[in-house]
Amino acid sequence: MKNKIKTYSIERKQARWGLLFTIPCLLFFAVFSFYPIINAFFTSLTNRQALNRTSEWVGLDNYVYLFTKSNGGFSFGNSLRATLEFTLGTFIPMVVIALLLAVFLMQLRSTKTAKFLELAYYTPAVLSSVVAATIWMILFDPRGLVNQISNLLMNTTGRDFGWLVNSNMLQVSTMIVYFWKYIGYFVILFITGLAAIPPGIYEAATVDGSSRWHTFWRITLPLLKPTAVLVSIMAMLQCLKTFSTQYMFTQNGAARQPIDVITMNIYYTGIRNGRLGRASAMSIILFLIMLVLTYLQFSVSKTDDVEY
Amino acid sequence: MKKLIAVLLALLIVAVPMFAQGAEEKKPEATSAASESKPVTIEFWTHEDANRQALEDRYIAEFKETHPNVTVNVTRQSSEKLIELIQTAFAAGQGPTMFNLSIEDEYPLIAAGRVAPIDYEAAGYKDAKAVKDAYLAGILDAVTVDGDVYGLPLELTNWxxxxxxxxxxxxxxxxxxxxxxxxxxxxxxxxxxxxxxxxxxxxxxxxxxxxxxxxxxxxxxxxxxxxxxxxxxxxxxxxxxxxxxxxxxxxxxxxxxxxxxxxxxxxxxxxxxxxxxxxxxxxxxxxxxxxxxxxxxxxxxxxxxxxxxxxxxxxxxxxxxxxYYGHFYMVNADADEATQAAAWSLISYMLSHGEEYLKNVGIIQPTTALMNSDTYKNMPYADVFTKDLERGHIVYYGAxxxxxxxxxxxxxxxxxxxxxxxxxxxxxxxxxxxxxxxxx
The missing domain is CATH 3.40.190.10 (Periplasmic binding protein-like II)
Incomplete structure (x- = not known):
């Protein structure tokens, strides 16, 4: 009979410790992310209602309903439109301007000014979304600051620009709130990425006579690609999940239809109207949209080809 | 391989009951008859109203003096928020022991069997007829199903x-x-x-x-x-x-x-x-x-x-x-008998102060006694509200x-x-x- 001799390499030992340290994190995700996702999927295949004690298996009926019926006047199609318009209108300008601001801050010679501006940009990110939306509700009021500034810029008097009334203006208002709240967060991420680029590369470029513009396009931007991909994915996912701003606006009298993003429709369908099965189906569709878009962004950008 | 099978079996044992709960919620078993010495905790959720809060905090304190085994935890939220909180809590099987909402938001709870009929004895009534006799005709129709009454009005309001x-x-x-x-x-x-x-x-x-x-x-x-x-x-x-x-x-x-x-x-x-x-x-x-x-x-x-x-x-x-709409006090059907009895007893005690509610809070509890009282008749513009009440009807309530x-x-x-x-x-x-x- 052959005796088995167990051998342990250093890598295996390290891997075991690594596994041990990641178990709490895995458990956390299993309980608070994976379990809800799988549970939502099962619920989406039932006609579960909030107040009923029992539910029936309905297969894909909820999914078919969402794409064929009006969901009691608040169709899923309208929510898809509102979410995509909000996402495109917010995350593209946010990523571009966050990058420009980060480059601007890195170029500032005065560290104090740079630190102050970083802090100023980042401060709104620490506010709760509800507080931010409430502040902006006051600013967007017909007698508020935004309307007054609009009158000043347009050289008009007492005109109500309908920031919370007109459908298009209402959409723009929600974009402004989100942009204001999250731009600082992404500026900090870009600054971290910029700081990781070795200064020697810039020095070599300067010695070779490269202009600032040329350096930005040929060195900074390519080397910042991994950060840019990360920021764009995070920004896009944040925008797809937007909720508080739209919710607060509608609670204070703004029309729901133009800004009825998917998350808000999920909330009204599931929490207000108690149709948990249908709301779960919407959640699963949103999850799939986010998954596909993230995969596409990763595929298109090919982040691993950046080496210093 | 054995390890893998063991892990998969363990996961299966854990996962099956977890997902099964997602589709069907188990109703807790009711305990035996109410016992006065048994500690009882009432979770009471209601909407914010500074004038009413002052009164009800006092009533609860008085009630606790005579019912030392009862603990009352009060949660107050805006009336808008309360609708969502109560629905979500019931969906999760964690509804409050007693609460109040407007009838159009409460009716679905009656229809779904999530609230209990009045414990007439605990509330100080002989039966359903005695409760109905104490209130204006038809006022309790919205909360009456198969002869049982499911709520007592905190207020009946018209604008x-x-x-x-x-x-x-x-x-x-x-x-x-x-x-x-x-x-x-x-x-x-x-x-x-x-x-x-x-x-x-x-x-x-x-x-x-x-x-x-x-x-x-x-x-x-x-x-x-x-x-x-x-x-x-x-x-x-x-x-x-x-x-x-x-x-x-x-x-x-x-x-x-x-x-x-x-x-x-x-x-x-x-x-x-x-x-x-x-x-x-x-x-x-x-x-x-x-x-x-x-x-x-x-x-x-x-x-x-x-x-x-x-x-x-x-x-x-x-x-x-x-x-006109009514805010009715209701009791969670999932609460055990003793807790339900204590909750109805507390509701009845609070509602026995109809004139004080009217004078201090301006809300009408539509008992025949209150509506015929001088206190009601002497309220500013009571006649306007009464005539509008006669011209109106109860708000639409349905699932x-x-x-x-x-x-x-x-x-x-x-x-x-x-x-x-x-x-x-x-x-x-x-x-x-x-x-x-x-x-x-």
Whole structure:
């Protein structure tokens, strides 16, 4: 009979410790992310209602309903439109301007000014979304600051620009709130990425006579690609999940239809109207949209080809 | 391989009951009869009202003195938030022991069997008939199913029109003579009262209570001959002419019409008590009187406010005032017997102070005793509220009343804010409401 001799390499030992340290994190995700996702999927295949004690298996009926019926006047199609318009209108300008601001801050010679501006940009990110939306509700009021500034810029008097009334203006208002709240967060991420680029590369470029513009396009931007991909994915996912701003606006009298993003429709369908099965189906569709878009962004950008 | 199988089996054992719970919720077993010595905890969720809070905190303290085994945890939230919290809590099987909501939000809980009928003995009544006899005729119909009563009214409220006389006089109007009797008057009077800076409203004459369409706007449609649901319960949004006229009226009222008000301005009733010359009229209930006294005693004592009846259209085919709604105290059916008994006992004790609720909070608990009392008759403008109560009816309550209210809100917002044609908004409203009704 052959005796088995167990051998342990250093890598295996390290891997075991690594596994041990990641178990709490895995458990956390299993309980608070994976379990809800799988549970939502099962619920989406039932006609579960909030107040009923029992539910029936309905297969894909909820999914078919969402794409064929009006969901009691608040169709899923309208929510898809509102979410995509909000996402495109917010995350593209946010990523571009966050990058420009980060480059601007890195170029500032005065560290104090740079630190102050970083802090100023980042401060709104620490506010709760509800507080931010409430502040902006006051600013967007017909007698508020935004309307007054609009009158000043347009050289008009007492005109109500309908920031919370007109459908298009209402959409723009929600974009402004989100942009204001999250731009600082992404500026900090870009600054971290910029700081990781070795200064020697810039020095070599300067010695070779490269202009600032040329350096930005040929060195900074390519080397910042991994950060840019990360920021764009995070920004896009944040925008797809937007909720508080739209919710607060509608609670204070703004029309729901133009800004009825998917998350808000999920909330009204599931929490207000108690149709948990249908709301779960919407959640699963949103999850799939986010998954596909993230995969596409990763595929298109090919982040691993950046080496210093 | 063995390890892998063991791990998979363990996962299966854990996962199956977890997902099974997602589809069906287990009802806890009721315990044996109530025991007075057994510790009981009552989770009591209610809406915020500073005047009522002062009273109820005292009642609870008094109740606990005579029931030392009872602990009462009170959670207060805004009335809007409370609707969502209670529904979510019940969905998770964690509903409060006792709570109150407006009847249109409570009725689905009765229909789903989530609330318990009154424990008559604990509440101090012989039976259901004794409870009904104690209240005005028909008041408990909305909470009576198969002969059992499921709730006791904390308040029965109807809204009339509160007027700030000073604002009327400031606009050159005599409030006693010129107050609006019809909805057409409401537009004309508001035009005289309104102050604008360009397009921006600085002072409004009157503005609606946006969001409460079933209570405050549905009677306007009924005056014009329309209905929310047909008598046989099969058709939604009945009477095209009436609905289109109502939506046209609202469009004319809004920023794209006469610009007399909008849902995006601060709610009129919130401004009224401040007496800041920014609102002349608002729709609200008798409870507003106690709130004016608390918020602005000088204004209350000045006599510069009055209450007038709910208007009707000049060509109204039916005289209907604002609907009345009831907030009923209810008890969670999942609570054990002892807890249910303690909760009904507490509710009954609190509601035994009807006159104090009326004097201090301005809310009406519609017992026959209170409605015939001098305390009620001596409340300012009690006669106006009583007559409007007689002209009105209870608000629509059904399994999907809140969804239907959201649809009316969307239709009104569409015509007022987005410039949608009233006929088109009506068609959309009818189709969506019918879809909801058909799903029931």
């Amino acid at each position: 009339s029109i509160f007027i700030n006389k000073k604002v009327f006089r400031d606009a050159g109007l005599d409030p006693e003579k010129d107050y609006p009797k019809t909805w057409e008057d409401m537009v004309e009077v508001s035009k005289k009262l309104v102050i604008r800076e360009g397009d921006i409203l600085v002072r409004r004459g009157y503005d609606f209570r946006y969001g409460y369409y079933l209570v405050n706007n549905m009677p306007m449609v009924e005056q014009l001959g329309g209905k929310l649901i047909s008598d046989d319960g099969k058709e939604a949004i009945v009477g095209e002419d009436a609905w289109v006229k109502f939506l046209t009226y609202m469009q004319n009222w809004g920023p794209n019409g006469e610009n007399l008000g909008s849902p995006t301005y601060t709610a009129a009733r919130k401004l009224f008590n401040k007496d800041n010359n920014d609102i002349a009229m608002c729709s609200t209930g008798m409870y507003q009187e106690a709130r004016i006294l608390k918020d602005n005693p000088d204004f209350y004592n000045s006599g510069e406010w009055m209450v007038v009846p709910y208007p009707k259209f000049k060509n109204a085919v039916k005289d209907v005032a604002g609907c 999907n009343s809140s969804e239907i209210q959201d649809l009316i809100k969307t239709a009104v917002e569409a015509v007022m804010l987005q410039g949608v044609d009233p006929k088109q908004a009506y068609l959309q409203l009818k189709a969506s409401a019918q879809e909801i009704l058909d799903e029931q």
